[in-house]
Amino acid sequence: MAASSFTRIALVGCGDISARHVEALEKHASRAQFTVYCDTDATRAAAIAALAAGHTARITTDFDAVLADADVDAVDLCLPHHLHAPFAIAAARAGKHILCEKPLAVSVEDCDAMIAAADAAGVTLCHGEPMRCAGIVARAAQIVAEGQIGRIAGLQATFAYWQRAELNTGWRGRKSESGGGHLMDGGIHIIDALRHVGGDVASVQAMTAHYRPELGEDSEDLAVLNLRFTAGHCGQLFACHATRGRAASPMMTVFGEEGCLSLEAYGPGNGLVVFLPGQPPRVENPEHGWVDGYERLMGSFLDTVQTGVPLLSTPQDGRENVRLVLAAYRSAETGAETVLSAGS
Ligand SMILES: NC(=O)c1ccc[n+]([C@@H]2O[C@H](COP(=O)([O-])OP(=O)(O)OC[C@H]3O[C@@H](n4cnc5c(N)ncnc54)[C@H](O)[C@@H]3O)[C@@H](O)[C@H]2O)c1
Known part of the structure; x- marks a missing residue:
């Protein structure tokens, strides 16, 4: 597809997260705009369109009309998880071009079909994972790569908060549409961060629990994962939708032979703390916290569409995150450590 310096995007799915996409794209207003807002609920589409007041945009309830619209260059899919694959492939x-919210899809086969469809059509498929674009995680990965904390011995991560019950009243509360519980929905962000800093994962052992029936009939709201990384170190993730204690532990700690890193100790926005022996803790505040990752994600998508530079958040990483979540669910069912065999 021919590159252009201005990208006209249809925002498809105008629910809870879409306002953040509008806010992020506004930061790139000189080179992109939402020109169509599509939702089966026209009222929602109109409400989100109103956030970008001043722009000319159309509202539609018909995704086929978006596909047929020659004035639309790209779609930004903010849809229920089971719709990611069919909408992206279409x-x-x-x-x-496609920017698709996380998780990339609800099965590895669907991820593969999306990647194949984008490759065949010569369009960009960007995995909509703001964590991949967060300055704090990128800086941690850089410090590790520079050897500042020596060889990694292990990683420990937490993504614990109180999920608003109203978010789970529809598709999110049904595993057939969401693909799973907190791990597939929220924990997957931290899986991306763990893989970004710690590298590929070779196997996983998981336990899950279900405390809050109001969040869904058949989905976990607590998942505890033990991870064995390909490089030899191990890691843990505590992902919980049933606590108000988010600030009680860092988002991630990286334990190295020569020092440690702590990301967002005492909650979001608290930066990165570098602990080296014999030195006072060094606090770094990278330019972008992970909540600002959307702006950088959107910028990266536009860079790729407009100039062909590589994506920051690739569909291959999205596929790997989904593969790991599904392996964790299998482990939780069987009680066994599940090996992620190559490619499957
Ligand atoms: N809510 C969050 O905090 C959050 C955070 C990060 C990522 N996400 C991701 O964003 C995506 C959307 O989540 P959400 O919370 O905004 O969901 P949501 O349920 O609030 O919004 C989804 C929207 O899609 C619309 N929709 C459903 N079927 C449609 C169709 N066939 N055609 C057009 N529109 C249709 C719905 O009417 C709804 O407005 C998910 O992938 C989710 O994981 C959400």
Whole structure:
């Protein structure tokens, strides 16, 4: 597809997260704009369109009309998880570039089909994972790569908060549409961060629990994962939708032979603390916290569409995150450590 310096995007799915996408794209207003807002609920589409007041945009309830619209270059899919694959594949076949919210899809096969459809059509498929673009995680990965804390011995991560019950009243509360509980929905952000800093994961052993029936009939709201990384170190993730104690532990701690890193100790926005022996803790505040990752994610998507530079958040990473979540669910069922065999 021919590159252009201005990208006209349809925002598809105008629910809870879409306002953040509008806010993020506004930061790139000189080179992109939402020109269509699509939702089966026209009222929602109109409400989100109103956030970008001043722009000319159309509202539609019909995704096929978006696909047929020659004035739409790209789609930004903010949809229930089970719709990511069919909508992305249809968009690719219609020649539209795609930014798709996490998780990339609810099965590895669907991820593969999306990647194949985008490759065949020659369009960009960007995995909408703001964590991949967060300055704090990128800086941690850089410090590790520079050897500042020596060889990694292990990683420990927490993604614990109180999920608003109203978010789970629809598709999110049904595993057939969401693909799982907190691990597939929220914990997957931290899986991306763990893989970004710690590298590929070779196997996983998981336990899950279900405390809050109001969040869904058949989905976990607590998942505890033990991870064995390909490089030899191990890691842990505590992902919980049933606590108000988020600030009680850092988002991630990286334990190295020569020092440690702590990301967001005492809650979001608290930066990165570097602990080296014999030195006072050094606090760094990278330019972008992970909540600002959307702006950088959107910028990276536009860079790729407009100039062909590589994506920061690739669909291959999205696929790997989904593969790991599904392996963790299998482990929780069987009680066994699940090996992520190559490619599967
Ligand atoms: N809510 C969050 O805090 C959050 C955070 C990060 C990522 N996300 C991701 O964003 C995506 C959307 O989540 P959400 O919380 O905004 O969900 P949501 O349920 O609030 O919004 C989804 C929207 O899609 C619309 N929709 C459903 N079927 C449609 C169709 N066939 N055509 C057009 N529109 C349709 C719904 O009417 C709804 O407005 C998910 O992938 C989720 O994991 C959400």
